[in-house]
């Protein structure tokens with residue numbers, strides 16, 4: 046046995062010894078081949094064209110062609126000229142606009158591993174501190190930890206444990222709106238702020254002067270200011286970030302310090318309060334309470350929990366409010382749609398109780414109204430490509446900011462007939478037109494939702510449905526009559542910004558019956574404990 050082994054060893058030695066020059070040669074050839082192939086690939090990659098787009102100017106690129114107030118219209122015009130993939134350069138930052146669902150699904154979904162980072166914002170991110178949050182943080186392990194925590198608490202069926210939170214906030218909203226219809230915008234932001242703060246921290250908003258809502262509104266405003274025109278220059282030329290610290294007495298430094306202090310206060314305070322409530326055994330069900338009560342968390346996990354909880358307000362407050370203001374607009378404008386949906390609800394509840402989420406399957410038209418509302422006013426957040434990519438024969442440079450453009454997807458004639466019409470039946474006919482939830486909540490890895498796709502989409506879906514169903518069940522929304530006695534026809538107008546808002550419009554709201562008010566009041570009292 047041992048001799049066989051020795052023989053074999055000897056043979057092996059012999060073989061390698063005699064062929065040494067040959068082996069070295071083949072290694073050298075292999076290295077040369079790899080180098081040559083790599084060179085060829087990089088040269089051929091570099092020679093690939095960028096996707097088509099408008100001609101840029103030196104230094105500022107296409108900045109001068111971007112509308113500050115109506116970005117979407119500019120994108121739509123470019124789509125007409127250049128097609129679904131449009132490439133622009135904004136002050137040196139390569140930027141790709143994805144106008145079709147298929148391209149967004151492939152790049153941001155299938156290739157999410159390299160397309161899930163967020164653009165760097167020097168002022169709001171690094172200087173103020175938003176870069177530790179979910180929405181502006183670097184895509185990596187910390188981001189994944191946050192997403193795991195969220196998925197385990199508010200993702201999928203877990204979202205159902207917050208339905209009573211949502212009902213309370215909606216009943217409060219409707220009772221207030223019936224008293225002050227002119228305050229729709231304010232009351233909507235109170236409603237949606239209240240839903241997300243209750244989900245995040247178990248905090249019920251009971252008055253218009255809520256301290257937590259005040260803090261959160263303040264940091265959102267700070268964020269908008271920190272990403273406004275002046276700050277964008279710093280974002281484009283990051284070196285300026287460091288310059289600021291050498292310029293003495295600049296008011297900018299003070300402003301940034303104030304923004305930072307606001308952010309810290311808003312992140313720390315509600316989190317500590319839940320901890321205290323847990324110690325005293327009085328914490329309500331919430332995202333933070335659920336995770337903290339599972340036992341002591343290590344430092345990184347607790348920090349991830351803290352930063353992801355504060356992001357729920359930033360992610361959910363305005364988006365929900367925009368969708369609901371679209372709903373109020375369409376029921377004002379299209380009375381026939383309102384009556385048909387009310388009839389459907391009355392058939393199920395017989396007007397004797399309020400509709401709940403359990404009625405959803407028996408309210409297909411109300412569901413279709415909700416889907417059409419989502420289709421009408423979609424939003425998106427930019428992604429950032431981490432390494433160079435090739436797609437459809439085009440080179441997409443590393444660091445490119447990638448925008449999915451959901452307005453183009455929702456108005457795409459290839460997917461929707463008469464896309465500019467508000468027509469809920471499109472989701473009831475056979476074949477059904479595509480469900481807008483496929484793009485309205487963004488793109489990313491769908492499996493276990495670890496990519497940047499909206500983590501609050503189930504909460505949003507539940508809240509939208511409930512708010513729409515409860516409003517239709519208890520209220521009549523009508524056009525206002527002007528002094529000459531004519532009906533004021535609402536016109537759909539959006540003000541574009543980070544999120545597109547429905548411009549204010551005239552409407553009247555009355556309760557459908559005394560019973561409706563009683564049911565709302567009873568639910569509000571019962572749930573507000």
Ligand code: HEM
Nearest residue numbers: 179180360361364365425426486487488497498499501505
């Ligand atoms: C109608 C309502 C809503 C819409 C249309 C919406 C839509 C979106 C979209 C398009 C994104 C960007 C996804 C991407 O990067 O591709 C997003 C992200 C996000 N949403 Fe929502 N959302 C809604 C409601 C909510 C709610 C209620 C919450 C919280 C409970 C929430 C929390 C978030 C957060 C935290 C992010 C950032 C995720 C990340 O960067 O990983 N959203 N949402």
